[in-house]
Amino acid sequence: MNRVTAPGLRIRPTALHYNPIAHPLLWLVAPNCPRYPSRHYATQHQQSSTSESRRRAVTPFNDDGHVPWTELSAGEKTARAAQQTFNFGMVILGVLLTGGVGYVLYSEVFSPDSKTAYFNRAVDRIRTDPRCLELLGDGKKITAFGEETYNKWRRARPIASTVTKDGQGNEDMMIQFNVQGPKGSGRVGMHLIKRAGQHEYEYKYFFVDVKGQQRIYLENADASREKEGERKGFKLFGVKWS
Structure with a gap:
C-alpha cells in the first residue's frame, strides 16, 4: 500500500483530514488533502435553513396541503381553513344542484305521473x-x-x-x-x-x-x-x- 513518509511521520493519504493550522507539515506533504471538511456540512445546514426560511407563504389561493399543519403560522392556518371551507361549500352546492336536476328530470320525464x-x-x-x-x-x-x-x-x-x-x-x-x-x-x-x-x-x-x-x-x-x-x-x- 502506498504511503506518504515525512520525517518522524507515517500516514495514509486517505487519512489526511486534519486541520493544517494544527499540523502544517501535513499540508506541505499532501496539499490536495481537504483542509476544512467541516465547511461542507455547515454549508448544507445553512442552505437547508435558508430554504426553510424562504418557504412561500401559504394563502387560500396557493395552498396545496404540502406544508404540514404544525409548520403553519396562525395566519396560514386561517388561510387553509378558509380554503377548505370554500371547497367544502362548493361540493355541497354541486350535490344540491345535481339533486335538483335529477328531481326535475324524474318528475317531468321519468315519473309514471309526469x-x-x-x-x-x-x-x-x-x-x-x-x-x-x-x-x-x-x-x-x-x-x-x-x-x-x-x-x-x-x-x-x-x-x-x-x-x-x-x-x-x-x-x-x-x-x-x-x-x-x-x-x-x-x-x-x-x-x-x-x-x-x-x-x-x-x-x-x-x-x-x-x-x-x-x-x-x-x-x-x-x-x-x-x-x-x-x-x-x-x-x-x-x-x-x-
Whole structure:
C-alpha cells in the first residue's frame, strides 16, 4: 500500500483530514488533502435553513396541503381553513344542484305521473284506435307535437300543459298537443285529476278533434258515470227507477 513518509511521520493519504493550522507539515506533504471538511456540512445546514426560511407563504389561493399543519403560522392556518371551507361549500352546492336536476328530470320525464309519460301513452293509444286511424291514416305515420312556434322542427315545439290544485287538495293536469297523419290532422285534449289522498291520476276526458269530424272520446268520465247510473237503476213495485 502506498504511503506518504515525512520525517518522524507515517500516514495514509486517505487519512489526511486534519486541520493544517494544527499540523502544517501535513499540508506541505499532501496539499490536495481537504483542509476544512467541516465547511461542507455547515454549508448544507445553512442552505437547508435558508430554504426553510424562504418557504412561500401559504394563502387560500396557493395552498396545496404540502406544508404540514404544525409548520403553519396562525395566519396560514386561517388561510387553509378558509380554503377548505370554500371547497367544502362548493361540493355541497354541486350535490344540491345535481339533486335538483335529477328531481326535475324524474318528475317531468321519468315519473309514471309526469306529463311526458301521459303524452307518450296518449300518442300510443291514438296510433292504435280504429276511429283515429280512419280519420288520420296509418298509425305508424302519425306524428304528435306541441304548440306551433317559429321553430320549424316539430320536436322543439313544447307541449302545452298546466298543473293546478284546488282548495280540496285535488290536483288537475291539463295537456294539449297536435297530431298529424297521412289523411289529416287534429287537436288532442286531456284532463286528468289526482284526488286528495290518491297517488295516481285518473282521466276526466281524453279526446281528439279533427276538423269537420265529430269529436272522438278515448276517455270520458262524465259519460261513463251516466252509463253506470243508468245500469244501476233499481226497481220498486215492478217499476225501474233511475
